[in-house]
Amino acid sequence: MLTTHALSLQIGPLCLLKRLDWQVDAGQSWVIIGRNGAGKSTLLRTLAALQSPAGGDILLQGRKLADWPASERARALSYLPQGRNDAFGYRVLDAVLAARHPHQHAYWESASDLDAARDALSALDIGHLATRDIRTLSGGERQRAAIAALLAQDTPLMLLDEPASALDLAHQISLMELVARLAREQGKALIMVSHELNLTLQHASHALLLFENGHWQAGPVSALQADDLGRCLGYPLQAIVHDGHTLYLPQTRLTP
Ligand SMILES: Nc1ncnc2c1ncn2[C@@H]1O[C@H](COP(=O)(O)OP(=O)(O)OP(=O)(O)O)[C@@H](O)[C@H]1O
Structure with missing residues (x-):
């Protein structure tokens, strides 16, 4: 559905993303995770063809994103x-x-x-x-x-920037269930930015972590490690399995 080759994002002297090689397939729901200012919204805007990358290629259904006529692109991808x-x-x-x-x-x-x-x-x-x-x-x-x-x-491809941010808990959960259903039953591909870590990770199939200096890590949610997630978010996390779900909680820091 969507492929990036060596995609790099830069704003002034700030390198947000270095050479991202990424593939998003139909039926997958991705969450992009990173600290404030990591470049999540910039990446989503770039995937929505609203800004240009510093380097690399974005292919939508095998065709370069920049080559899509706007009206056709609007039937292929939506952006919140x-x-x-x-x-x-x-x-x-x-x-x-x-x-x-x-x-x-x-x-x-x-x-x-x-x-x-x-x-x-x-x-x-x-x-x-x-x-x-x-x-x-x-x-x-x-x-x-x-x-x-x-x-x-x-x-077929939906890009959502913090879709659950203003919603109450019940609506956050029903939104995440809806999103997971769209991927599973209709084969939609979804890419979401979210700070609601545990809620989103329970429903997403894959995660893209954005680290400092443009470094990144992409893979299935089932392979996520608490150490990597903690490094990405700038705070040590521990993974706790409850009712078959993995939850990530901040580690208690010992006061000296
Ligand atoms: N037009 C601009 N001029 C200068 N700096 C910009 C501009 N647009 C974005 N930035 C900077 O680029 C960085 C990435 O911004 P972006 O909005 O992508 O972050 P984010 O990961 O979505 O953050 P948040 O979690 O706070 O929403 C930030 O440091 C931001 O200040």
Whole structure:
């Protein structure tokens, strides 16, 4: 689905990523993990073709990302950025319908566009907000409306930047279950940035760790080591197995 060859990211003198060789296949859900400023959002924006890498190649379905016409690319990948800014008072349903634009052949949306938008709103538990002015939503509701729009876009590759950050615990869990289901049952490929370590690692299949100075490590979640994760996040962690799940907890530091 997505391949990178020697992908490097740099902002001014700051090297964020050095020669990333990476493959994301259909049915996989990846979480990108790293400290603040590690380059996670920059990587996601680069994969969404919103900024250029310092070097290397990104291939989407075998074709260079830069060679994709924008309208075709919008049917192949969707992107949820971190922040949102609503200048106009449109209805929640219309905001989600707008995400169907890449699939529309006529000026007006079709019945299947409406179905896709309504299904996406229900999946995010905000069907009852369909006719509300989007500017009146709470932070978590607005986040769920944005994720619903991403679902309605219905692309094989989905890029999500901190999708669970504004959500309450119950909605965080149902979002992660939804994401895992999309990968498992529909063969979607997902790449998420998340600071909700244990929640995300319970549902993701693979992890990409970003270390300082552009170093990285990629592999299945089942092969993750607490030492590597701790080094990546700048705090020692211990792995605890509970109910068949591995949880990563901060090690207690002995006070001198
Ligand atoms: N336009 C810019 N000008 C200068 N520095 C930038 C710019 N964009 C990003 N950076 C810097 O690049 C680094 C990586 O930013 P990025 O947003 O990718 O980090 P992140 O890993 O997503 O962090 P966080 O966990 O805090 O969201 C940061 O140090 C940031 O300050």
